Amino acid sequence: MATISTASFAPFSTSSTIRRVKRSSGIVLATASKEASPLGVRVTEGEGSLPKVVLTSSHGSEAEIYLFGGCITSWKVSSGKDLLYVRPDAVFNKKKPISGGVPHCFPQFGPGQIQQHGFARNLDWSVIDSENVNENPAVTLELTDGPYSRAMWDYGFQALFKVTLDAKSLSTEFTVKNLDNKPFSFTTALHTYFSASVSGASVKGLKGCKTLNKDPDPTNPLEGEEHRDEVTFPGFVDCIYLDAPNELQLNNGLGDVITIKNTRWSDAVLWNPHLQMEACYKDFVCVENAKIRSVQLEPEQSWTATQELSIS
Numbered sequence: 001m002a003t004i005s006t007a008s009f010a011p012f013s014t015s016s017t018i019r020r021v022k023r024s025s026g027i028v029l030a031t032a033s034k035e036a037s038p039l040g041v042r043v044t045e046g047e048g049s050l051p052k053v054v055l056t057s058s059h060g061s062e063a064e065i066y067l068f069g070g071c072i073t074s075w076k077v078s079s080g081k082d083l084l085y086v087r088p089d090a091v092f093n094k095k096k097p098i099s100g101g102v103p104h105c106f107p108q109f110g111p112g113q114i115q116q117h118g119f120a121r122n123l124d125w126s127v128i129d130s131e132n133v134n135e136n137p138a139v140t141l142e143l144t145d146g147p148y149s150r151a152m153w154d155y156g157f158q159a160l161f162k163v164t165l166d167a168k169s170l171s172t173e174f175t176v177k178n179l180d181n182k183p184f185s186f187t188t189a190l191h192t193y194f195s196a197s198v199s200g201a202s203v204k205g206l207k208g209c210k211t212l213n214k215d216p217d218p219t220n221p222l223e224g225e226e227h228r229d230e231v232t233f234p235g236f237v238d239c240i241y242l243d244a245p246n247e248l249q250l251n252n253g254l255g256d257v258i259t260i261k262n263t264r265w266s267d268a269v270l271w272n273p274h275l276q277m278e279a280c281y282k283d284f285v286c287v288e289n290a291k292i293r294s295v296q297l298e299p300e301q302s303w304t305a306t307q308e309l310s311i312s
């Protein structure tokens with residue numbers, strides 16, 4: 001049976017982070033559950049006592065999403081293998097974004113007028129909906145403006161992030177709505193860290209794309225074009241691919257080929273810090289769906305982009 005359990009979440013039960021949990025049709029708000037891994041959607045305590053949502057499917061797959069940053073930190077397929085990566089230096093104390101999984105970059109990708117990669121990865125998101133359709137659990141998180149965001153980006157907005165777990169896929173739908181009475185624009189990305197063996201990892205599908213290479217100077221990217229069928233990570237990599245196709249394939253060098261499909265994430269970014277992160281660079285690559293050129297929204301307008309990560 002599908003459950004949303006908040007039992008182990010009691011210290012946070014009055015927090016705004018869960019006040020808007022909606023009990024969808026067929027979903028039961030459970031009391032204490034002794035099951036190690038009840039199927040469906042539950043909220044529990046994660047690292048650093050931070051609340052996290054756990055999606056558990058009857059197919060044996062599992063995903064975890066921290067409300068801090070609305071950050072997916074784990075996607076375990078039915079074999080138990082986690083295809084996402086959280087860096088060993090990640091902290092779970094809200095003092096900095098969670099370094100790993102699928103952090104949000106919003107409302108700014110990269111350096112710019114506000115903090116690096118924007119504030120969405122530095123704020124608590126709220127659970128506003130959950131469902132379990134055909135035994136595929138899903139949760140929708142919400143972020144809205146508040147004093148912290150207003151201080152650097154003075155707009156009223158709603159961001160929704162729906163995460164759905166299937167037997168062999170993890171899908172997201174990201175929507176931004178302008179709730180202000182003036183237009184705004186933003187850039188954004190899903191900064192996905194994949195577990196990898198960097199020397200064996202490669203990405204297919206980018207040949208022919210225009211590139212903005214942030215190596216060697218991130219403030220003055222070099223324009224170019226990708227000529228390789230398979231892009232590898234032989235050293236430091238920090239490159240934007242404009243108008244990337246809506247399907248890429250990542251060979252993670254660990255025996256998995258992950259298909260990365262999207263709608264409306266028009267651009268892609270590859271990143272591996274190489275010796276800048278000597279302790280861990282060999283164990284991950286970032287393949288990011290992004291919107292590098294601004295999305296402009298008039299009042300009441302919204303923008304939605306989807307991403308599906310899947311294995312065969």
Ligand SMILES: O=P(O)(O)OC[C@H]1O[C@@H](O)[C@H](O)[C@@H](O)[C@@H]1O
Nearest residue numbers: 116117191214218238269271288
């Ligand atoms: O350390 P952060 O802020 O998470 O950013 C990591 C990297 O994120 C990538 O998306 C950028 O292209 C890089 O330039 C940046 O260094």
